[in-house]
Amino acid sequence: MATVDVRNVVKLYKRQSEEVRVLDGLSLSIPDGSFVALMGPSGSGKTTLLNLIGGVDQPTSGDVNVDGTNIAKMGGAQLARWRSSSIGYIFQLYNLIPVLSAQENVELPLLLVSMSGAERTKRAKTALELVGLGDRRGHYPRQLSGGQEQRVAIARAIVSDPKVLLADEPTGDLDRKSAEEVLQLLERLNREFKKTIVMVTHDPHAAERAATRYHLDKGVLSN
Amino acid sequence: MLRLVVVNLFRNPLRTFLTMASVTVALFLYCALGGILDTLQEAIKVGSESRLVVRNKISLVQWIPMAYRQRIESVPGVKRVAVQNWFGAQDPADTKGFFAQFAVDDPYYAIYGKDIDIVAASDALAAVAIPDGASPKLAAYYAEQTACVVGEKLLTKKGWKLGQTITLAGTIFPGSWPFTIRAVYRAKDKSFGDETMFFHYKYLSEKGMGGQEAVGTYVLELNDPSLASTITHAVDSQFENAAPATLTETEKAFQAGFVSMYGNIPFVLRVIGLAIVFSILLIAANTMMTSIRERTSEFGVLKTLGFTDAAVFGMVVTEAAVITLGGGLLGALGARALVSGASVPGGFFPPMSVYWGTVLTGIAIAVVIGAVSGLVPAVQASRLRIVDALRRVE
Numbered sequence: 001m002a003t004v005d006v007r008n009v010v011k012l013y014k015r016q017s018e019e020v021r022v023l024d025g026l027s028l029s030i031p032d033g034s035f036v037a038l039m040g041p042s043g044s045g046k047t048t049l050l051n052l053i054g055g056v057d058q059p060t061s062g063d064v065n066v067d068g069t070n071i072a073k074m075g076g077a078q079l080a081r082w083r084s085s086s087i088g089y090i091f092q093l094y095n096l097i098p099v100l101s102a103q104e105n106v107e108l109p110l111l112l113v114s115m116s117g118a119e120r121t122k123r124a125k126t127a128l129e130l131v132g133l134g135d136r137r138g139h140y141p142r143q144l145s146g147g148q149e150q151r152v153a154i155a156r157a158i159v160s161d162p163k164v165l166l167a168d169e170p171t172g173d174l175d176r177k178s179a180e181e182v183l184q185l186l187e188r189l190n191r192e193f194k195k196t197i198v199m200v201t202h203d204p205h206a207a208e209r210a211a212t213r214y215h216l217d218k219g220v221l222s223n
Numbered sequence: 224m225l226r227l228v229v230v231n232l233f234r235n236p237l238r239t240f241l242t243m244a245s246v247t248v249a250l251f252l253y254c255a256l257g258g259i260l261d262t263l264q265e266a267i268k269v270g271s272e273s274r275l276v277v278r279n280k281i282s283l284v285q286w287i288p289m290a291y292r293q294r295i296e297s298v299p300g301v302k303r304v305a306v307q308n309w310f311g312a313q314d315p316a317d318t319k320g321f322f323a324q325f326a327v328d329d330p331y332y333a334i335y336g337k338d339i340d341i342v343a344a345s346d347a348l349a350a351v352a353i354p355d356g357a358s359p360k361l362a363a364y365y366a367e368q369t370a371c372v373v374g375e376k377l378l379t380k381k382g383w384k385l386g387q388t389i390t391l392a393g394t395i396f397p398g399s400w401p402f403t404i405r406a407v408y409r410a411k412d413k414s415f416g417d418e419t420m421f422f423h424y425k426y427l428s429e430k431g432m433g434g435q436e437a438v439g440t441y442v443l444e445l446n447d448p449s450l451a452s453t454i455t456h457a458v459d460s461q462f463e464n465a466a467p468a469t470l471t472e473t474e475k476a477f478q479a480g481f482v483s484m485y486g487n488i489p490f491v492l493r494v495i496g497l498a499i500v501f502s503i504l505l506i507a508a509n510t511m512m513t514s515i516r517e518r519t520s521e522f523g524v525l526k527t528l529g530f531t532d533a534a535v536f537g538m539v540v541t542e543a544a545v546i547t548l549g550g551g552l553l554g555a556l557g558a559r560a561l562v563s564g565a566s567v568p569g570g571f572f573p574p575m576s577v578y579w580g581t582v583l584t585g586i587a588i589a590v591v592i593g594a595v596s597g598l599v600p601a602v603q604a605s606r607l608r609i610v611d612a613l614r615r616v617e
Contacts, residue, residue, distance in 0.1 A: 056527055056613075057608075080530065081529060083528070084530075089527050095520065097524070099234050100226075111224055112528070
C-alpha cells in the first residue's frame with residue numbers, strides 16, 4: 001500500500017486577476033519506506049506538491065491520501081493535529097526558533113502531545129544524539145553552523161516519530177561537506193528507520209541519493 | 224508553551240521593558256488621578272452628621288455676629304456652641320508650606336474631644352478652669368491667650384517643638400502673630416487630619432478685629448443627632464428676616480460644599496485618566512504588531528509543526544497580557560503605595576486615599592489593554608496561511 005497517494009490534484013493560485021494553474025491533475029503514488037526526489041525548474045510546482053502532501057496547503061481539487069488518511073478534506077485544527085504526529089518537515093533555511101536552544105527547538109513538536117517534561121527532554125536528547133549533536137543541546141541556533149542547524153531541524157522533524165519526512169531543498173543552503181552529512185543522515189533515516197522521504201531538490205547530486213526521481217514541469221509529473 | 228511566551232518576551236528586552244514601563248506610568252497616573260477623586264470622596268466623609276455648622280447664608284467669607292450665639296444656644300437640642308474662624312496666615316520661614324489655622328473658643332475642644340487625642344502638652348503653671356468635656360491636658364493652653372494646639376504631623380513637618388514660640392505673618396489679619404505651642408493633637412480618624420493649628424478666638428478678636436467679635440462659623444454639638452434636621456430649621460428660622468441670615472447644615476454637608484467648589488474637576492480628571500490609558504493602548508498595540516510582524520515566519524513554522532490557529536492566537540494574546548498586566552500591577556500598586564497617605568497641602572483634605580477599587584479598576588484596565596492590543600496581531604497571526612508565512616522568508 002502506498003504511504004502517499006495523490007490523485008488528480010489541481011492547485012490554482014490567483015495572482016491579481018490572473019489564475020495560475022500550478023498543478024494540473026497530478027497523480028503520484030509513493031510506496032511505504034521510499035526515498036523519492038522531486039526535481040524541476042523554479043515555478044514547476046515542486047514545493048506546492050510537497051506542501052499538499054504535508055497538509056500545509058489544500059488542493060483546489062483532487063485527493064491527497066497520506067498513510068490511509070485523506071487530508072484534502074480536513075479542517076484547520078484537525079489538519080494541524082495530523083501534521084504534528086504524521087509529518088516531519090525539513091526546510092531549506094532550517095527555520096529554527098532563534099530564541100530557543102537546540103534542545104528546546106527539537107522539543108517543540110512534543111509540546112503538542114500529552115507527555116511529561118522528563119519524557120520530552122529524553123526524546124529530544126535521543127533525536128539530537130541520532131543526528132550527532134548530543135553535545136550541542138544547549139546551543140542556540142546562532143552558535144551553530146549551517147550544517148548543524150539543519151541537523152537540529154532534522155532532529156525536530158523526527159522527534160515525534162512521523163512516518164513521512166518532507167524535505168524542501170534540505171541542502172540548498174549548505175556547503176558541500178555539510179550537504180553530504182545531511183544527505184547521509186536522510187539515507188540512514190530511510191534505510192534504518194524506514195522513514196518515507198520526499199525530497200525537493202535542484203541538486204542532481206542530492207537527487208542521486210533517492211531511489212526514485214520525478215521531474216515536475218508546469219505542474220505535470222514525469223518519471 | 225509558556226516557555227515560548229517567556230522567551231519571546233525577552234527576545235527584545237529593551238522593547239519589552241519600555242512597553243511595560245509605559246503601561247506602568249499610564250496606570251500609575253490613572254490610579255493617582257483616581258486617588259484624587261477618592262480623596263475628595265474621603266473629604267466628604269470627614270464631617271459628622273451629629274454636628275451642625277452655621278454660617279452666613281450669602282457667603283462663607285462674610286461674618287455673622289457673636290450676638291447670634293445666645294439665641295443659637297437656646298434652640299432646644301443644642302448641647303454646645305463653639306466659634307470657628309478661618310485665620311489664613313503664613314509661616315514666613317516657609318511661605319509655600321500652606322497649612323490651615325483656626326481661631327476657636329473654649330467649647331471647641333469639648334465638641335471635638337472624641338475626634339482627637341492630646342498626645343503632648345505643656346504643664347500648666349497655675350490652676351485654670353477646663354471647660355466641661357475638654358481634655359485636662361489643655362490646661363496650659365487655656366491659661367495662655369497666645370497658646371496654640373498643633374497637629375502631630377504639622378509639628379513634625381515644620382520641625383517645631385512643644386513650648387516653642389512661632390511667629391506667623393497674617394494675611395487676612397495683617398501683622399506679626401506670635402503663638403506658643405502648648406499642646407499637640409493626634410486625630411483618631413485619619414480623615415480629620417493632623418496638620419491644622421488651633422488657637423484662642425479671643426486673641427484674634429483683640430489683636431485682629433480691634434475688639435470686635437465677628438464669627439466665621441458656629442459649630443453646634445447636638446444632644447440628639449437624629450434631630451439635626453429639626454434643629455437646622457429652628458436655627459435658621461431665628462435669623463430668616465435678620466441681616467445677615469444664616470445657613471445651617473450638617474458638618475458633612477458643609478464639607479461636601481467645599482468639595483463641590485471643585486465643580487467639574489472630577490469629570491476632567493476622569494477624562495484625562497481615560498485619555499492616558501487610551502494612548503498607551505495604541506502604543507502597546509503598535510509594539511505588539513511590530514513584534515508579531517517580525518515573527519511571521521516563526522508562526523508559519525509553528526503551524527507547520529502542528530500548532531493550531533487557536534494556540535498561536537493564545538500565545539500572542541498571553542504575551543500582550545503579560546506585558547500589560549505586569550506593567551499595570553506595578554503602576555496600580557505603586558500608586559497605592561506611593562500616593563496613599565500623602566498629605567494634601569493646607570490641611571483642608573484628609574491624607575490622600577487610593578481605594579482598592581481604584582487599584583483593581585486600574586489592573587482590569589491593564590488586562591483589557593493587553594487583550595485589545597494583542598487582539599489584532601493575534602488574529603493576524605492565527606489567520607496566517609503557512610505558505611504565505613514561509614514564503615516571506617524563503
